[in-house]
Amino acid sequence: MGANYIDPEDGRIYSLSDSRWRSDTNRPLMVTPMEGIGRDAFDRSLDTLWRYRAALPGDLEPLSLGEGRTPLVRAPLAGNMLHFKLEWFSPTGSFKDRGAAVMLAYLRKLGIEHIMEDSSGNAGASIAAYGAAAGMRVKILAPDIAQPAKLAQIRAYGANVQLVPGPREATEVEAIRQSDQLYYASHNWHPFFLQGTKLLAYELWEDFGFQVPDNIIIPVGAGSNLLGCDIGFTELLNRGEIDKLPRLFAAQPQNCAPIDASFRAGADDLVPIEAKRTIAEGTAIKAPIRIKEILEALRRSKGGTKAISEAEIVETLKTLARQGLYVEPTCASAAAAACQLLADGTIRPDERTVVVLTGSGLKASAFMTELFAGEG
Numbered sequence: 001m002g003a004n005y006i007d008p009e010d011g012r013i014y015s016l017s018d019s020r021w022r023s024d025t026n027r028p029l030m031v032t033p034m035e036g037i038g039r040d041a042f043d044r045s046l047d048t049l050w051r052y053r054a055a056l057p058g059d060l061e062p063l064s065l066g067e068g069r070t071p072l073v074r075a076p077l078a079g080n081m082l083h084f085k086l087e088w089f090s091p092t093g094s095f096k097d098r099g100a101a102v103m104l105a106y107l108r109k110l111g112i113e114h115i116m117e118d119s120s121g122n123a124g125a126s127i128a129a130y131g132a133a134a135g136m137r138v139k140i141l142a143p144d145i146a147q148p149a150k151l152a153q154i155r156a157y158g159a160n161v162q163l164v165p166g167p168r169e170a171t172e173v174e175a176i177r178q179s180d181q182l183y184y185a186s187h188n189w190h191p192f193f194l195q196g197t198k199l200l201a202y203e204l205w206e207d208f209g210f211q212v213p214d215n216i217i218i219p220v221g222a223g224s225n226l227l228g229c230d231i232g233f234t235e236l237l238n239r240g241e242i243d244k245l246p247r248l249f250a251a252q253p254q255n256c257a258p259i260d261a262s263f264r265a266g267a268d269d270l271v272p273i274e275a276k277r278t279i280a281e282g283t284a285i286k287a288p289i290r291i292k293e294i295l296e297a298l299r300r301s302k303g304g305t306k307a308i309s310e311a312e313i314v315e316t317l318k319t320l321a322r323q324g325l326y327v328e329p330t331c332a333s334a335a336a337a338a339c340q341l342l343a344d345g346t347i348r349p350d351e352r353t354v355v356v357l358t359g360s361g362l363k364a365s366a367f368m369t370e371l372f373a374g375e376g
Contacts, residue, residue, distance in 0.1 A: 003057035005029040005191060008293065016058055019110050021184050028289050029191045031057055036235025037202075039210055049098055052202045055235065056102060056195055063105035063134055065091040067098055068199065072207045072354070075323055078339040080349045083213070084325060085204065088360035092153070095197070095358045096126035099187055099224055102196030104130040107185060113137065115185035118175035120168055120281050121150030122359055123187040128159035131185075139182060141175045143168050147281070149365045167275070168284050188222040188289060194231060197224045201232025204354060205242065212242040214351035215303075217341070219334040219358055220250035220259055221283035223294040230297035246354075247347075248303040250294070251337035253278040257307040258286060259294055264305065268295060279367065280313055282330035282359065304346065306337035314371065317361075321372075326361035334358075 005014040007023040008030055014020060016031075023029055034057060041054040049068025053060065070089040074081055087095035104127070107115065114137040117127040124140040131138035138159040142151060143166070154161055164171040175184060187193045204213060212233065218225045226248055236242045252260050255278035262271040275286040288294060298304060308316075316339065317332035327335075338355050341347045361368050 003034055004032050006032045017110075019112060019183070021179075021186060021190050028189050030293070031191050031195055033238075034235060036232075036239045036241070038239060038241055039206070042206075049101065049196070049199045049203065052199045055199065055202060055232075058106055058109065058192075060102065060105045060109060063101050063108060063130060065097070065101070065129065065133055067091055067101045068203060070203075072204070075325065077319070077335060077355075078342055080342055082338060083352065083354045085200075085354055085356045086325075087356060087358045088327070088363075092122075092125045092129045093360045093363055094122035094126065095200070095225055095356070096123045096187060097130070098199060098228070099193035099196035100126040100130040102199075103185060103187070103190050103192040104134050104136070106192045107183070108134045108136070112183050114182060115139070116141065116175060116178060116182040117185050117187065118142070118164075118171040119187070120171075120284070121146050121154075122282055122363065124159070124161075125150060125153045125157070127185060127187065128154045128157035131159065132157045141171050141178075143171050147364055147366060150363060167286070168281075169286050187224060188285075193224055194228050197228025198232035198235070199228070200225065200356075201229050201236065205233075205236060208352065210241070212236075212244060213246045213354045215247045215249060215341075215347045215353040216356065217249045217251060217334045217338050217353065218356045219280065219283050219331045220252055220294070221285040222288045223250075223259070223290050225356060225358065226250055227290060227293055227297060230301065245301045248298055248301040249337060249341060250298060250303075250305045251334040252283055252305065252307050253280040253313060253333055254307040254309050256280075256284045256286060257305075259288060259291065260305040260307040262291060263295055263298055268292060279310055279329040280308075280333050282328070283333065306340050308333045308336045308340075312336045317371075320357075321361070325357065327357050328359040328361050328364040329367065331356070331358040
């Protein structure tokens with residue numbers, strides 16, 4: 001039986017051939033569970049994420065700018081050796097290229113030519129780049145407080161940018177309002193984006209010589225990277241390729257940490273929070289639409305959450321930079337979470353722990369210029 005869309009809330013099934021981005025009841029969809037693949041199904045002629053193409057639904061023709069196969073480096077942090085997955089080696093400088101490549105390959109197959117996305121920066125750049133590669137017209141709605149460097153990158157790919165006043169969630173509200181006019185190719189809503197991020201699990205499995213890491217620490221806003229890892233490693237577990245799931249840990253800024261609050265409360269759904277502005281803007285999502293699935297994934301993996309102060313994010317960012325790892329504030333929170341997890345004994349120094357560094361410091365040039373002014 002082939003893959004379909006499914007509404008996790010009511011179990012209703014929809015065909016993948018439908019050009020939809022949500023259910024008839026306005027809820028986010030998932031792709032029905034897939035069988036996954038073993039290493040014998042990898043296309044070793046490709047050195048991109050498309051080497052794992054057989055794990056994807058829809059028989060997609062690759063849309064590629066060279067995404068995936070990012071470096072995994074071993075480096076010290078807080079007196080321990082950890083593995084850092086350098087996702088900023090992606091074509092547009094962030095992990096979002098994994099989801100964008102697969103989602104837009106699917107939309108291209110459906111014949112969709114004009115798309116819209118809402119983003120604080122990285123996803124917008126990724127959708128704009130892959131939209132350009134696919135020959136699509138692209139409109140990006142962005143908060144009016146977004147980093148100028150990120151907006152410049154989006155515009156460079158030829159996308160039309162509309163700035164939306166107010167907090168990050170106001171941009172999504174406006175995008176949904178406009179979705180009756182333009183196809184909403186949302187990295188938060190569209191299930192095919194998760195099919196792209198799930199390939200990180202296959203890649204890490206291959207990086208470790210077809211063994212599973214013990215822990216993966218991820219900066220989490222809407223949860224696409226975390227859910228992708230959950231989907232991918234679950235496929236490998238169900239196939240018998242691995243014997244356990246890695247523990248997944250979500251790092252969030254204290255100023256906007258709804259997943260941490262909900263997890264610590266033992267809730268199955270969103271615990272409302274009062275959000276404040278944070279330098280980790282890529283994870284500043286006050287109400288993640290897939291919160292239930294995120295909480296389930298964290299508990300299924302026996303993982304957890306950490307909320308990181310602004311001061312800790314800055315200090316860890318500086319520590320990483322002094323070691324040659326130049327990251328934007330958003331993903332420095334994951335490294336700070338690793339320090340806390342090691343300090344409180346949740347993870348052990350002898351375990352294989354991966355910290356996913358999702359975006360380059362070049363993405364936050366204005367912030368970094370001010371932060372390091374006068375140093376050196």
